Amino acid sequence: MSETSSSPHNLLGVFNSLPAAFLLLSPELMIEAVSDTYLEATLTRRESLIGCPVFEAFPDNPQAPQAQGVNNLRASLEQVMTTGKPHEMARQHYDVPDPEVPSQFVERHWLPLNTPVLDEQGQIQHIIHQVINVTEHVQAEKLLQASQVREQAARADAEQRQQQQLHNQTEKLQSAQRQVKQRDTLYQIFEQTPAAICINRGPEHRYTYINDAYQQLFPNRQLLGRPVAEALPESVSDGFVALLDHVYRSGETYFGYDRPLKIKQADGRVDQELYFTFTYQAYWEEGQVVGISTFAYDVTEQVLARRQYEARQQQLRDLFEQAPVAIAVFRGSEYVVEVANPLVAALWGRTPDQVLGKPLLEALPEVRDQGFRELLDEVVQTGKAFVAREVEATLQRQDRLEKVFLDFVYQPLRDEEGLITSVVAVAVEVSEQVNARREIEESQRQLTLANKQLTRANVDLDNFIYTASHDLKAPILNIEGLIEVLLDQLPPESLQLTGVERTIEHITGSVQRFKRTIEHLTEITKLQKENSPEASEVNLARVIAEVQLDLAPDIRAAQAEVTVEVAACPTVRFPEKNLRSVIYNLLSNAIKYRSPERAPLVRIHCHETAGYQVLTVADNGLGMDLSRRGKLFNMFTRLHDHVEGSGIGLYMVRKIVENAGGKIDVQSKMGEGSAFSVHFPPNS
Amino acid sequence: MTKIACTLLVDDDETANYLNESLFRRLDATEQLLVARNGLEALTLINRNCPGRDCPTLILLDINMPVMSGFEFLEAYSQLELGQRQSTVIIMLSTSQNPRDMEKLRQAGIAGFINKPLTKKALEEILAEHFEQD
Numbered sequence: 014m015s016e017t018s019s020s021p022h023n024l025l026g027v028f029n030s031l032p033a034a035f036l037l038l039s040p041e042l043m044i045e046a047v048s049d050t051y052l053e054a055t056l057t058r059r060e061s062l063i064g065c066p067v068f069e070a071f072p073d074n075p076q077a078p079q080a081q082g083v084n085n086l087r088a089s090l091e092q093v094m095t096t097g098k099p100h101e102m103a104r105q106h107y108d109v110p111d112p113e114v115p116s117q118f119v120e121r122h123w124l125p126l127n128t129p130v131l132d133e134q135g136q137i138q139h140i141i142h143q144v145i146n147v148t149e150h151v152q153a154e155k156l157l158q159a160s161q162v163r164e165q166a167a168r169a170d171a172e173q174r175q176q177q178q179l180h181n182q183t184e185k186l187q188s189a190q191r192q193v194k195q196r197d198t199l200y201q202i203f204e205q206t207p208a209a210i211c212i213n214r215g216p217e218h219r220y221t222y223i224n225d226a227y228q229q230l231f232p233n234r235q236l237l238g239r240p241v242a243e244a245l246p247e248s249v250s251d252g253f254v255a256l257l258d259h260v261y262r263s264g265e266t267y268f269g270y271d272r273p274l275k276i277k278q279a280d281g282r283v284d285q286e287l288y289f290t291f292t293y294q295a296y297w298e299e300g301q302v303v304g305i306s307t308f309a310y311d312v313t314e315q316v317l318a319r320r321q322y323e324a325r326q327q328q329l330r331d332l333f334e335q336a337p338v339a340i341a342v343f344r345g346s347e348y349v350v351e352v353a354n355p356l357v358a359a360l361w362g363r364t365p366d367q368v369l370g371k372p373l374l375e376a377l378p379e380v381r382d383q384g385f386r387e388l389l390d391e392v393v394q395t396g397k398a399f400v401a402r403e404v405e406a407t408l409q410r411q412d413r414l415e416k417v418f419l420d421f422v423y424q425p426l427r428d429e430e431g432l433i434t435s436v437v438a439v440a441v442e443v444s445e446q447v448n449a450r451r452e453i454e455e456s457q458r459q460l461t462l463a464n465k466q467l468t469r470a471n472v473d474l475d476n477f478i479y480t481a482s483h484d485l486k487a488p489i490l491n492i493e494g495l496i497e498v499l500l501d502q503l504p505p506e507s508l509q510l511t512g513v514e515r516t517i518e519h520i521t522g523s524v525q526r527f528k529r530t531i532e533h534l535t536e537i538t539k540l541q542k543e544n545s546p547e548a549s550e551v552n553l554a555r556v557i558a559e560v561q562l563d564l565a566p567d568i569r570a571a572q573a574e575v576t577v578e579v580a581a582c583p584t585v586r587f588p589e590k591n592l593r594s595v596i597y598n599l600l601s602n603a604i605k606y607r608s609p610e611r612a613p614l615v616r617i618h619c620h621e622t623a624g625y626q627v628l629t630v631a632d633n634g635l636g637m638d639l640s641r642r643g644k645l646f647n648m649f650t651r652l653h654d655h656v657e658g659s660g661i662g663l664y665m666v667r668k669i670v671e672n673a674g675g676k677i678d679v680q681s682k683m684g685e686g687s688a689f690s691v692h693f694p695p696n697s
Numbered sequence: 698m699t700k701i702a703c704t705l706l707v708d709d710d711e712t713a714n715y716l717n718e719s720l721f722r723r724l725d726a727t728e729q730l731l732v733a734r735n736g737l738e739a740l741t742l743i744n745r746n747c748p749g750r751d752c753p754t755l756i757l758l759d760i761n762m763p764v765m766s767g768f769e770f771l772e773a774y775s776q777l778e779l780g781q782r783q784s785t786v787i788i789m790l791s792t793s794q795n796p797r798d799m800e801k802l803r804q805a806g807i808a809g810f811i812n813k814p815l816t817k818k819a820l821e822e823i824l825a826e827h828f829e830q831d
Contacts, residue, residue: 482792483761483791486792487710487713487792487813490713490792490813490814491710491716491814494712494716494814495716498716
């Protein structure tokens, strides 16, 4: 230690505090200076080193005979002295004396570099001995090697015992070294595999090895050297540690499939969920499980994809389940019921469980001969959908065969290659509608039948009336004739007797009324027969004039005034004969039911309204109590009895008008008069 | 007024026959008056009398009769030999207004149709139309 100049002193201070381990040696290999880092690494103090020959300060460790630290360093330093060039040494095992315990050494491994310091003449002035302490690294390596050696030894041991062979220590060591080499190779391969691989040791499952893929699964997590429960707390809650414990205890290999692990953040929030398919395999040393090797694949994407697929499948299933129609899928040549929603099951009178997975004819034996299988065959054969409406089927429901009607579609389903693998059936039961319609059809049929019977009855009635009127007519005509003959035969004076003339009057009056009634009956039957005579454009004014002429004697006798205003309807479309009959009846009624208190006034007029031509015959006659109007147009109804009437006229008028598609109504007031309006059907 | 040589009344209604007979008598319209109660009797009578002096030149024929109706009689009559039919005038006389009957009458090829009862006026018209000698 020189303190003669300030400059070297200052330099020495710098050297001492260099952030690396340095020794400064003289050409005689005396220690001239030492850095603090070197002192720290070698567990020495400066004052015991300065001025001391280097090999005196750092002798060989007699307990590590394999270490050649002194020899190797001496050789290196001599080389530097000879060549004047730096020399980098291989890793050196060079223990240092333990300052606490005399004659004991502390293990040290170094990477030394020796560099000469030359003067202007090229003479060596100093040698700088620089070292890097790699002891920890070497120890870790050795630890691993040692365990490998032990493991191998254990295995070799077992083998040896089995084979009853002896191997010496050297062979064991060689074998161990080979194994280590293989391990190294394996680790290299592990590093490159996409599978996540780790090795955990001990009952705490401390990570002793992880490959890159494994670390990538848990970025930002410190794994190596830590127990699993500590490095990945999630593995406790998600059951992985329990599995590891089990494998560690039992030695049984565990295969895990799609097992979830919820990765949590520091605050406990679930960050993401990962899924793994993995193996936990115990490894042994000397017959004991000492650790577990893990091969794991991250199958999160596959699981999520499958989940998504399943969710979609579920959606489809829900759709099937909740669809308001019956849906079934039949697969294969036996039409196995692959899908059956509740509606189709209900339609079949079964539960989905009773039919699913069974061939159609096994699930529904009753449909065997109902042609459905043949339809399915046809759909599969032709590849064309079959649409059916109101097909009848007999199904077993609640222990009885029930006849139902179905609307359905058989749609072939194809696989990726276009082959028809199954048929989907979509069906709606329409039994109610069909039955309802059949009921309607039945009632219509009965109605038609009733109509026919009614028509026949009407014809019978007509024939009866003809026959009756004929059979009644003959005798009354005979009576009439006989009275005439009798009057001719009686002596004239007998006719002069009191009351005889009146009696004869009554007899002839009764005969006349009898004849008229028969006439009217005949008229009515004629009407029924000719209910649709040909309609034509008829000149209304002309027909009215002709009727007036027919009724002229009555009009005159009643001193009635008839006014006609029909310019608004020059023609009406109506069968002329019927039109005449209508006008005749209305006009004659107007005169017949005149009021004795005033001169009869009949007004016939016509106007057009809402597509109808309305002909009105209004009088100032007796009028009627219209509360009985409902009967007014009925047959044989007579509201007045003081004048002749059969109760047929208005019935006929209504019948004629309504048969032609028109209508008739009446306005009337007792003591003031009546007005009958005929609505002729719209011209078409 | 001309007189009919022989008149045949065909009607099952005896009163009608009686009345018609008295009408013919009152009007003195026929030389001879024969009565048949139905078509078959009338046919028998014609077969027997025709041709001949007692063969009817006017037949007043009712429609509805038992055994053989007026129409059936006309059918059978049309099958007779021309000689037996001569120039006989057949008038249908009925109360029937059945349209079916009317249609048949139109097709029957007879001289006329009269609604019962046969009146003096109707008989005079028949005489005037079919038996007036110019």
